[in-house]
């Protein structure tokens with residue numbers, strides 16, 4: 172794991188957006204297409220604001236979430252809604268959104284078709300992850316009902332998980348496709364998450380799911 176500390180959050184968001192744009196541009200130059208997998212939650216909005224204005228060939232970029240809360244897209248809890256409002260605007264409106272949600276009562280009802288949509292875009296070119304103070308990443312929550320399976324390399328690409336801390340049911344990429352990403356960035360802010368990250372390094376992935384992705388990741392932190 173590589174750890175990069177920034178003087179403040181604003182600088183972190185600008186720099187990391189720049190790094191991600193550079194990595195996407197490299198993939199586009201070499202392969203003519205790229206995939207970008209991003210978190211929802213409250214932290215990444217400013218990165219999305221900057222990235223959405225970057226001048227790259229967005230039409231050949233597939234964008235999808237690390238995980239989604241099983242709520243309709245008009246819910247304030249919808250990560251897809253965040254993507255539509257903050258990332259897929261401006262120049263980035265040309266990108267292809269690969270859905271991690273489709274209307275249904277339970278994620279299991281749509282899992283197979285959503286996984287089929289993601290498959291052509293693996294391995295992920297550029298992966299941005301968030302982390303909770305409980306050391307979850309994507310929707311791999313400590314104590315989640317199917318966490319053990321989701322951490323194995325033989326797990327399907329996408330799984331539905333339930334955890335008390337998660338609120339609604341979740342759909343999430345599993346550890347395998349996350350670990351296999353070509354570039355992995357973890358974005359965390361604040362003292363509490365820094366302490367949690369340090370703790371995670373001494374725990375097992377079952378106790379601290381972010382540990383399953385740490386080995387090849389660069390962690391970006393500001394107070």
Ligand SMILES: O=C(O)[C@H](O)[C@@H](O)[C@H](O)[C@H](O)COP(=O)(O)O
Nearest residue numbers: 210211212213214301302303309
């Ligand atoms: O749907 C989600 O909640 C996310 O994708 C999740 O994995 C997130 O990255 C962390 O919970 C951190 O969230 P915050 O940035 O809000 O602290």
